[in-house]
Amino acid sequence: MRVLVTGGAGFIGANFVLRTLATRPDAQLTVLDKFTYAANPSTLQPVADRIRVVRGDIADAATVDPLVAESDLVVNFAAESHNDNSLADPSAFVQTNLVGTYTLLEAVRRHDVRLHHISTDEVYGDLDLDDPTRFTEETAYNPSSPYSSTKAGSDMLVRAWVRSFGIAATISNCSNNYGPYQHIEKFIPRQITNVLTGVRPKLYGDGRNVRDWIHVDDHNDAVWAVVDRGRIGETYLIGADGEVDNRTVVEAILTALGQPADAFDFVTDRAGHDRRYAIDSHRLRTELGWRPAYTDFAAGLAATIAWYRENRDWWAPHKEGVEAAYARTQQILD
Numbered sequence: 001m002r003v004l005v006t007g008g009a010g011f012i013g014a015n016f017v018l019r020t021l022a023t024r025p026d027a028q029l030t031v032l033d034k035f036t037y038a039a040n041p042s043t044l045q046p047v048a049d050r051i052r053v054v055r056g057d058i059a060d061a062a063t064v065d066p067l068v069a070e071s072d073l074v075v076n077f078a079a080e081s082h083n084d085n086s087l088a089d090p091s092a093f094v095q096t097n098l099v100g101t102y103t104l105l106e107a108v109r110r111h112d113v114r115l116h117h118i119s120t121d122e123v124y125g126d127l128d129l130d131d132p133t134r135f136t137e138e139t140a141y142n143p144s145s146p147y148s149s150t151k152a153g154s155d156m157l158v159r160a161w162v163r164s165f166g167i168a169a170t171i172s173n174c175s176n177n178y179g180p181y182q183h184i185e186k187f188i189p190r191q192i193t194n195v196l197t198g199v200r201p202k203l204y205g206d207g208r209n210v211r212d213w214i215h216v217d218d219h220n221d222a223v224w225a226v227v228d229r230g231r232i233g234e235t236y237l238i239g240a241d242g243e244v245d246n247r248t249v250v251e252a253i254l255t256a257l258g259q260p261a262d263a264f265d266f267v268t269d270r271a272g273h274d275r276r277y278a279i280d281s282h283r284l285r286t287e288l289g290w291r292p293a294y295t296d297f298a299a300g301l302a303a304t305i306a307w308y309r310e311n312r313d314w315w316a317p318h319k320e321g322v323e324a325a326y327a328r329t330q331q332i333l334d
């Protein structure tokens with residue numbers, strides 16, 4: 001099977017490439033990636049002789065068209081992915097997440113190629129902390145940020161292309177991923193690398209916001225389950241029952257690294273900060289038989305901490321720049 005992995009040099013896409021190489025010897029992988037700030041070229045270096053890597057933009061039809069034409073499957077991970085960046089400047093989010101997805105859709109339509117579109121639970125907005133419900137495939141879209149609204153728009157484009165043009169596409173909406181190779185702008189790697197560099201972790205607002213954590217390998221196994229066995233035109237929610245509030249995550253990181261659990265700072269809250277995400281992955285589990293392997297968040301977090309500890313070369317050159325950018329907009333609160 002010839003697979004085009006767009007965004008395959010980013011966090012989840014690169015883990016998808018590494019896991020696919022390890023588990024599916026029949027797959028021939030081409031990565032199409034723009035290599036924005038979010039891509040780390042060293043991630044795929046060890047497997048460079050086993051894949052083809054094309055540097056290019058999913059919004060550029062001249063690049064996309066021939067790559068799609070020669071593929072059996074496109075898995076679209078390419079996106080601008082960080083909420084804080086989308087608040088600072090939404091333009092790249094509109095261009096990549098909307099125009100880029102549109103460009104891929106037109107190519108898969110032209111060449112009749114199967115598409116799996118990677119999306120997020122953030123399209124559903126947020127839940128109150130005490131709300132007993134969780135997101136399902138039937139929950140109404142209600143995105144809050146420029147990031148999540150462009151992802152919601154990209155999902156709508158996919159659905160419209162399925163219905164109007166009969167393309168063979170599926171969508172998955174996953175909760176917050178953690179694991180190796182995640183950019184250090186994101187919450188968990190930011191706090192781990194803060195502690196490792198002697199900087200106090202930074203919690204937005206009151207620190208009670210809840211995210212539903214899933215290990216990136218469990219996400220990518222679910223993606224393959226949807227590709228292999230999912231119904232065309234369907235949406236599948238991916239989640240591993242991993243709800244934890246941000247303060248608890250920071251305290252766990254500090255404790256694991258031998259620091260006092262309260263050695264963190266509260267900083268300015270994110271504008272429009274979603275309170276809680278929670279996924280009901282019943283459809284994925286009952287229809288496709290998927291189960292997460294990482295059911296113990298503490299163990300998965302410990303492995304992730306160990307990875308960042310042992311792979312300083314991967315992240316250390318970027319640390320100062322990421323923290324300097326955050327310092328321009330975030331004030332430490334008393």
Ligand code: NAD
Pocket residue numbers: 006007008009010011012013032033034035036037038039040056057058059076077078079080081082096100118119120121151173174175176177178183
């Ligand atoms: P990431 O920011 O780590 O990686 C995104 C990759 O896309 C980078 O390699 C970047 O260079 C590439 N890219 C950006 N614009 C591009 C363009 N125009 N053309 C080609 N490549 C481009 O993101 P991630 O966390 O790996 O997320 C991957 C996908 O999964 C995104 O669609 C995101 O919305 C979705 N998702 C992420 C999470 C999460 O917790 N990180 C959860 C659910 C869904």
Ligand code: DAU
Pocket residue numbers: 081082083084119120121122174175176177185186187188190202203204205209210211246270277
């Ligand atoms: O839910 C899926 C989404 O998860 C994906 O679609 C996004 O691509 C991904 O970035 C992630 O979005 P979040 O906004 O939830 O992730 P982030 O890592 O930015 O923040 C997680 C939580 O931690 C959130 O409540 C904000 C908070 N936070 C974040 C940072 C960077 C802090 O308290 N301090 C921080 O320094």
